[in-house]
Amino acid sequence: NAGVTQTPKFQVLKTGQSMTLQCAQDMNHNSMYWYRQDPGMGLRLIYYSASEGTTDKGEVPNGYNVSRLNKREFSLRLESAAPSQTSVYFCAQQEGNGYTFGSGTRLTVV
Amino acid sequence: AQSVAQPEDQVNVAEGNPLTVKCTYSVSGNPYLFWYVQYPNRGLQFLLKYITGDNLVKGSYGFEAEFNKSQTSFHLKKPSALVSDSALYFCAVRDLYNFNKFYFGSGTKLNVKP
Numbered sequence: 001n002a003g004v005t006q007t008p009k010f011q012v013l014k015t016g017q018s019m020t021l022q023c024a025q026d027m028n029h030n031s032m033y034w035y036r037q038d039p040g041m042g043l044r045l046i047y048y049s050a051s052e053g054t055t056d057k058g059e060v061p062n063g064y065n066v067s068r069l070n071k072r073e074f075s076l077r078l079e080s081a082a083p084s085q086t087s088v089y090f091c092a093q094q095e096g097n098g099y100t101f102g103s104g105t106r107l108t109v110v
Numbered sequence: 111a112q113s114v115a116q117p118e119d120q121v122n123v124a125e126g127n128p129l130t131v132k133c134t135y136s137v138s139g140n141p142y143l144f145w146y147v148q149y150p151n152r153g154l155q156f157l158l159k160y161i162t163g164d165n166l167v168k169g170s171y172g173f174e175a176e177f178n179k180s181q182t183s184f185h186l187k188k189p190s191a192l193v194s195d196s197a198l199y200f201c202a203v204r205d206l207y208n209f210n211k212f213y214f215g216s217g218t219k220l221n222v223k224p
Binding site: 004031033040041042043044045048050056058090092094098099100101102103104 | 119144146151152153154155156159200209210211212214215216217
């Protein structure tokens with residue numbers, strides 16, 4: 001998935017631990033997004049950033065924070081992980097009328 | 111509220127046969143509709159979009175989709191399925207008032223058997 005890089009690819013956390021998912025795009029686009037993907041529920045928007053320095057809540061923001069420090073990077077933070085946050089997380093950037101997605105982070109909270 | 115629905119969790123088709131993956135939408139105005147494909151352990155990839163104009167939209171890998179306003183549908187089609195088409199397919203609609211928001215369907219798993 002050229003253009004959007006996510007790290008890490010896999011992570012296991014204990015309940016209550018914190019972590020930050022990193023995302024970087026090299027296509028100089030303004031809008032970036034964080035989605036979570038759960039079986040049978042498609043993708044749900046957690047947060048998005050329409051431009052550097054701005055962030056807005058999506059459908060399921062509770063338990064997450066984001067940071068858009070520069071145009072290239074958009075990070076997602078879990079301050080106190082819960083088992084309900086076990087999911088696959090995708091970062092995306094918008095170009096034209098569609099998205100380019102990263103390859104995902106598979107997070108398990110035990 | 112805007113939404114899309116994919117009524118089938120799974121579609122099975124034999125290689126060489128035509129395939130259809132269904133999507134219906136609920137939008138108060140003119141919809142911006144999309145199809146994405148997800149291969150195992152990968153992010154979603156853009157296949158095609160409908161914004162306006164011709165109701166039959168052609169996209170990547172030989173896929174096409176037909177926009178039907180009267181039936182509020184945007185079904186994905188391919189005349190001759192390949193085993194390599196096996197993947198998870200998502201329909202999506204863009205929010206009319208906030209272009210930063212997309213709403214995705216729950217996904218349809220396409221299985222193409224040799």
